[in-house]
Amino acid sequence: MITEQMRAIAKDLLEKGEVGTVIGWEKGTFWYNSTPLFISKPEQVDKLVFDEFCANNLAKYLLDFKLAETKTAVFVKGCDARAVNRLLQDNQVSRDKVYLIGIPCPGMKEAPKTAQPQDIAGLPLLTKCKMCATPNPVLFDVMVGDPVPDKKVADRFAAVEALEGKSADEKYAYWGKMFEKCIRCYACRNVCPACNCRECCFDANGLNWLGKQNNLPETQMFSMTRAMHVAGRCIECGECERVCPMGLPIMEINRKVIKDLNELFGPYDAGMNLDDRPPLGTYKLDDPEKFM
Amino acid sequence: MKAIAKAKLNTLLDAIAKESNLLVPVSGDGTSKFAPYTQGAQLSFDGRTLLPPKDVFFPQTEKMYKFKTNGMNASVETALEAPRLQVLFGIRPCDAKSIHCLDHVFLTKGYVDEFYKAKKDATLIVSIGCNGPAQPTCFCKSMGVNPQEAEGVDVHLYDLGTDYGVVAKTEKGEKLFLDKYASFFTETTAQVPALADFPLEVNVDGITEKLEKMFDHPLWEEVAKKCLGCGACTYLCPTCHCFDISARVAGDQGFRFRCWDSCMFSEYTRMSAGNPRPSKKERVRNRMLHKLQYFKERYGDLLCTGCGRCLSKCPVNMDITKIIKQVREADLA
Amino acid sequence: MSINTEALPKQPEVTAPAATAIPDVTPKEWIPRIVGFACNWCTYAGADLAGLSRLHYPPTVRLIRVPCSGRTNPQFIIRAFQRGADGVLVAGCHPGDCHYSTGNYFTRRRFLLMQRLLEYMGMDPRRFQARWISGSEGPKFQQVVTQMSEDIKALGPNRKMRDAE
């Protein structure tokens, strides 16, 4: 249904030559894998699908096309649209070079453990989707399907608050155990639409921002730096946590930062509105004064 | 064939752990890996671990030598330690194949890597066969690995249902495992069950020869588009062995270490004169060609064992089996 | 740094808090190490004034001069803790007095957040402080360093986030 409409729109755009590339999803290895797809010819549109496994945030790929001569069309769910907003705010892509096809998102499902087909309805929602407050795209040129009703979100700061209540040593032990698992694959950084620096400070190894040992101090440094770098820019798409091969609770750090930013400088949701300045990129004369 | 009941395995492991460093597959916290055996640890014998066993011989970070400087003077002290005997218990045939590949790299072609060799020589490897795919993403059978029987190990355990059938593959295995722990084993006539079907299969016949003609093929541009350029595949791969050498300096002393590196990172080949692999197209191509062409040309084996780790954890479902299929179908116009 | 070392007071005997529990790492004479990032225009001058005025404060702080407190990257703080700092101080001009007009307003936001993040990671927030110290506030510099040294002495050596070697 939505898939058919997607294909029709993509076909139309490509046939008319309005866009050079359409970024969507196709089926992957198994029935529970949907994976990013890039098409540039109308006859390829039949590969496009939209189902319960299109978890990938496609906005980040716009960076690969920012120098393209033609427009790029991209399908955006609620979280993807916020990501596009972020890229626009950072002047990474220009609005007239992208064509956004909005898809209201019912929430994506966890992949099961077996290759045998199962009832999709019985599968649990992805963690990142349970916390989602914006299933409908906030920015689009055209919308496919009807908006889904806004969900009531389980308290997204519950895990953060639970951890805040613990003692310093308990917190340190908790995070130590987490960061010890990190293998430094940088999947969290590479999938993150807020991480859009042309060159990441961690790749500029001559500068030694980060040593190459895989040990606790270095992974702590990496994770905390990344949390500070995406502060005020994290759109809570939860992709970092979803792609982490080691299952680190990265969003528990990002949400802590978001919670603090809200408490300190007023409520702010990144990527909701193009005109809002991210909280660390602006200031008020009457900001909380704790330092004296 | 000798055998031990699966239910009694813990008593055997207890006995081994008393005398040697015993590494077993342990799961917990959303991951599984080979870790020192402790009583009460969550052992994971139902398939391959998420993290490959390569770090047993080739740790992610390994100190090579310490140094001190004093004005113009300097001294170097090697950090190679003589490891004590360790038993690596429960690797799967795909992992056994990967260790065979690592042996090619670290022990042949004129130079022997002593850091690797010291650990390898001090290790008794005990493998366990699989009677079917442990994960949907397993495709070891397609890569020329016999899922039920590992090669290049000291002792192999066949999965006989309620028992493990124990067979020594080397003299070392005979002496240090079968004879030493003989009291734990009984005799069995049970047969290895039939192998279950693998949902994922791929034909790799002639892939190397085909790839030789495909360096400039547009396919690479196509498959690389969705790659994020993270290192998850290379760090989870049991055969990926590329490393970096770097140093930690603190004032007038420090140490030089080697650490895993990933050809998917932009910094990997960067030189002062430029980068021969500037975009992800070149990097994805290099990874695939290294696995399927270059390594075969150099050492005679494919550098993929079909363990499926990259496939299961890739954030964008980059599927090496699909790429192999695309390569086989590609036109060489 | 323009601290006259001869004029420094004799270090008072510090009774280590948990000396019995961890006797080998908390020696009696343990002195905290504080890394201070001082803005060139205000705090660095303030420290200078403290020295010129022969104000006494504990020799715990190592100042690093930065063009503006806003230059201080969060990574500097983490790296300082990793490499052996027991406390980190970021100090700059009072809000409104920034040589670059607005730099320290950003500093304020950034480090309010950073301090909370450090706390969330299990660090004691007292180990990381930011202060506004102008060029004429030599006594305030003295008082801030004295206070922070005492706080950190009470906390003991920092072992969190430390790089092993």
Next chain:
Amino acid sequence: MSEIALAQNPVSPLVPVVCKITKIVTETPDVKTFHVSTLDGKKPFTPMPGQLGMVSILNAGEGMFSITTQGENHLEFSIKRCGVLTDALHEAEVGQNITVRGPYGNGFPLDFCKGKDILFIGGGIGLAPVRSLITYSIAHRQDFGKLQVIYGSRSPADLVFKEDLFENWTKVPDLELNLTVDRGDESWKGNVGFVPAFIEQLAPSPKGDKVCVLCGPPIMIKFCLQSLAKLGFKNENIITTLEMRMKCGVGKCGRCNIGSCFVCLDGPVFTLAQLQNLPPEY
């Protein structure tokens, strides 16, 4: 390889031996030549011309450099200042301890070159690896035919090995020396122009199976190859040395691969014919 003593710690090929800088020659404003001996004054190892050594200032970094020549008791590395490690080397003084491991790589194919005329082409610091073979062929003059050196740099001040260029090599029988600079100055009497054009102007003949040994910046190599092809040099007879990012030097770390070859082990010296069989990824 087997007859060459390796400068490596007996423990592992990756652990170096401590050496010291015994002499520093300032070649140009940004190139220095370092003479390196072991702490007891011996040569760290005896490399073949074209081989490499891994040099490290311990607290700055480690890098692979071509061994430009060797003496009785020392090795020489000519190093251009262009990064963290090379900065540290340029600031070093005589007596500074550094570490060296090697020799690595295949070196120039001496047997192949024997009895033949050789044309050496160098650009800028690219003369450094070529020089190892030039000095070897001068030392074993009877084994080789006529020698010709074509060398160019950006300016007269950037010419490296001035003592060789203007003194030592001018005295060698049957060695023709042709110099060019991109931009001359008042004192410069020689040719002004880029190396490829200078080659075509000189038009060395490929007759008699003449071998050409070439090294320089990539852009120069590219155009020199075109010029050499025009003159009729065979791909099998054009020899060059490559650069790649190397870490281990012994074919393990994986990063200097070009196809299934490792520059540190199978290179850095390749003939053009060999390179044409490798992926163009260097």
